[in-house]
Amino acid sequence: MWILESLIIDVYQNIVEKMIVEVLYFAEFKDITGKEKEKFTLSDITLEGLLSLLFEKYELKNLIWDEKAKKIHNLVSIIINNQTVHEKDPSSIDLKDNDTIAFLLPVSGG
Amino acid sequence: MHSNEDFAKSGIYNKGEIELESIIKSIKRNPKIKKAGSIHTFTGIVRDSSIKGKPVISMKIDAYDELANQSITKICESLKREKGIIDVIIVHLKGEFDLSEDLVYVVVASAHRREGFAAISKAVEMYKKEIAVWKRENFNDGTSEWIH
Numbered sequence: 001m002w003i004l005e006s007l008i009i010d011v012y013q014n015i016v017e018k019m020i021v022e023v024l025y026f027a028e029f030k031d032i033t034g035k036e037k038e039k040f041t042l043s044d045i046t047l048e049g050l051l052s053l054l055f056e057k058y059e060l061k062n063l064i065w066d067e068k069a070k071k072i073h074n075l076v077s078i079i080i081n082n083q084t085v086h087e088k089d090p091s092s093i094d095l096k097d098n099d100t101i102a103f104l105l106p107v108s109g110g
Numbered sequence: 111m112h113s114n115e116d117f118a119k120s121g122i123y124n125k126g127e128i129e130l131e132s133i134i135k136s137i138k139r140n141p142k143i144k145k146a147g148s149i150h151t152f153t154g155i156v157r158d159s160s161i162k163g164k165p166v167i168s169m170k171i172d173a174y175d176e177l178a179n180q181s182i183t184k185i186c187e188s189l190k191r192e193k194g195i196i197d198v199i200i201v202h203l204k205g206e207f208d209l210s211e212d213l214v215y216v217v218v219a220s221a222h223r224r225e226g227f228a229a230i231s232k233a234v235e236m237y238k239k240e241i242a243v244w245k246r247e248n249f250n251d252g253t254s255e256w257i258h
Contacts, residue, residue, distance in 0.1 A: 110213030
């Protein structure tokens with residue numbers, strides 16, 4: 001039985017360790033990162049893990065994070081694979097391998 | 111990106127990829143154009159001052175093409191369901207723009223002028239709120255600001 005359990009854990013860890021997602025940057029995000037998009041390898045299956053990496057690497061926390069509410073700012077739209085995600089608690093948002101994620105501030109067409 | 115050789119389609123284009131004239135030509139090639147009595151156009155251009163009155167010298171437009179194209183299609187489809195509206199094309203350009211350069215085109219063909227004017231106004235209000243496009247105003251003092 002323990003062999004099966006350890007096999008399942010190995011497979012799970014393998015999947016988690018190899019999870020690669022892509023982040024698209026627009027407007028301020030593009031100016032701050034200097035990039036249009038970037039791939040991240042995640043060991044956490046939730047959006048929380050991706051945010052930790054982003055905040056460690058770039059000065060993006062003020063744009064995305066509502067420190068008082070301990071969640072993503074209400075004004076920030078979270079887009080995963082071109083679909084809006086309405087949940088704002090990053091620990092409740094699961095990511096999958098090859099997901100494409102974008103954080104959007106309110107729009108301002110010309 | 112889109113090809114403007116045949117029919118000009120609604121969506122996000124790089125600056126210089128499409129002109130108003132080709133959009134009007136496309137609208138006129140709609141098989142239902144004979145039902146139209148008017149073609150209305152709106153062109154959004156770069157103004158020399160911000161909403162707060164700060165002098166603007168140029169503008170940058172960024173867009174999330176896939177998402178913006180989805181929203182533009184929805185807006186056009188919604189307006190085309192309205193009585194008297196024959197066709198609607200919305201084109202938003204992206205890139206770096208100087209003062210007075212074109213940023214947006216909205217072209218509406220309508221049976222009568224009143225519904226055409228109303229549809230133009232609705233289209234402008236809708237795209238400003240709904241499409242994933244952002245503008246950065248570059249000021250004459252060397253600073254710049256993304257507008258939200």
